[in-house]
Amino acid sequence: MPSTTPRYGAPGERVQDTLVSDAPLLAGYSWPYTTIVGHQEGPQMTIIAGIHGCEYVSIHAAMRLAAELDPAEVHGRVLIVPVVNLPAYWERTPFVCPIDGKNPNRFFPGDPGGTFTDVLADFIFTTCIAPSGAFIDLHGGDMVEALTPFAIVAADAAPEVVARSRGLAEAFGLSYTVNSRPAPGQIGGMTFAAAASVGVPGLIAEAGGIGQLTMQDVDLLVNGTRRAMHAAGNLHGAAAVPGTRYLEEFNWFYTTNEGFWIADVRAGDDIQVGQQVGRVLSLTGEVLETLIAPAAGAVLFLTTSAAVKAQGLLLGLGLWPTADKEA
Numbered sequence: 001m002p003s004t005t006p007r008y009g010a011p012g013e014r015v016q017d018t019l020v021s022d023a024p025l026l027a028g029y030s031w032p033y034t035t036i037v038g039h040q041e042g043p044q045m046t047i048i049a050g051i052h053g054c055e056y057v058s059i060h061a062a063m064r065l066a067a068e069l070d071p072a073e074v075h076g077r078v079l080i081v082p083v084v085n086l087p088a089y090w091e092r093t094p095f096v097c098p099i100d101g102k103n104p105n106r107f108f109p110g111d112p113g114g115t116f117t118d119v120l121a122d123f124i125f126t127t128c129i130a131p132s133g134a135f136i137d138l139h140g141g142d143m144v145e146a147l148t149p150f151a152i153v154a155a156d157a158a159p160e161v162v163a164r165s166r167g168l169a170e171a172f173g174l175s176y177t178v179n180s181r182p183a184p185g186q187i188g189g190m191t192f193a194a195a196a197s198v199g200v201p202g203l204i205a206e207a208g209g210i211g212q213l214t215m216q217d218v219d220l221l222v223n224g225t226r227r228a229m230h231a232a233g234n235l236h237g238a239a240a241v242p243g244t245r246y247l248e249e250f251n252w253f254y255t256t257n258e259g260f261w262i263a264d265v266r267a268g269d270d271i272q273v274g275q276q277v278g279r280v281l282s283l284t285g286e287v288l289e290t291l292i293a294p295a296a297g298a299v300l301f302l303t304t305s306a307a308v309k310a311q312g313l314l315l316g317l318g319l320w321p322t323a324d325k326e327a
């Protein structure tokens with residue numbers, strides 16, 4: 001029976017049902033979820049996906065975890081919500097919610113008095129994220145986005161939360177992890193940052209992209225999540241900790257002009273300072289902009305669509321730590 005908060009069964013039970021909200025703006029939507037309660041004591045782990053509705057790798061990874069996690073192996077409780085941004089999923093809308101055009105991953109912890117996306121973020125945050133002991137938000141590249149697998153943690157949270165989030169990221173074991181500490185005025189409102197601000201350690205994990213359901217990327221997210229669950233104490237015993245390479249903050253490239261975008265690099269490439277990463281041409285072929293890396297780093301994601309509007313996002317470079325930043 002649908003409920004306004006997730007329902008948990010007795011120890012050893014898996015419950016699959018739907019969440020509904022009392023908020024008038026969310027009327028008519030119901031969010032499928034799975035809860036698993038182990039026989040052993042342990043923390044509450046919340047796993048969500050589909051904050052971006054066309055990131056199918058992450059959605060399928062959450063569906064697989066919901067089906068494959070055995071209540072007999074789970075310690076504590078697990079909650080899995082495979083598609084948060086249901087309007088975007090059904091309408092195949094990349095990045096944003098089609099109802100109000102907002103990117104949900106900029107509006108956490110949400111606002112019950114805002115538009116659809118604000119209210120949705122508030123609903124998911126209060127019912128699923130804030131009550132958890134650890135939190136994993138699965139993503140992948142959206143319809144026009146290629147990426148190399150990476151994680152993001154909040155590096156500006158309380159030290160204990162940062163340490164535990166990094167422990168999850170190192171167990172998850174994606175190639176790169178960005179230490180996110182947005183300055184005022186920069187991009188905020190991301191899920192893991194809102195979680196960290198209320199003391200919940202967590203991360204975003206990204207794999208797959210450009211609207212493809214690539215099963216090796218699904219495996220990457222499923223296996224990484226399982227290792228993170230060992231680290232969090234939700235699965236018995238110790239698992240391998242593959243580790244990760246830390247990057248200091250993002251350098252996101254935007255185009256000034258509308259035009260035709262050509263990337264000169266690929267996701268996962270190592271970039272030197274001063275290297276050209278791409279160009280924006282006019283539709284008559286004139287070079288309008290040349291994008292140059294301001295520091296050395298790794299290309300974490302890039303826009304694969306050649307068509308770009310003015311101020312459009314082109315590419316995300318993760319910058320290596322510099323000596324003085326480490327000091």
Ligand SMILES: [Zn+2]
Binds near residue numbers: 052139142
């Ligand atoms: Zn995403």
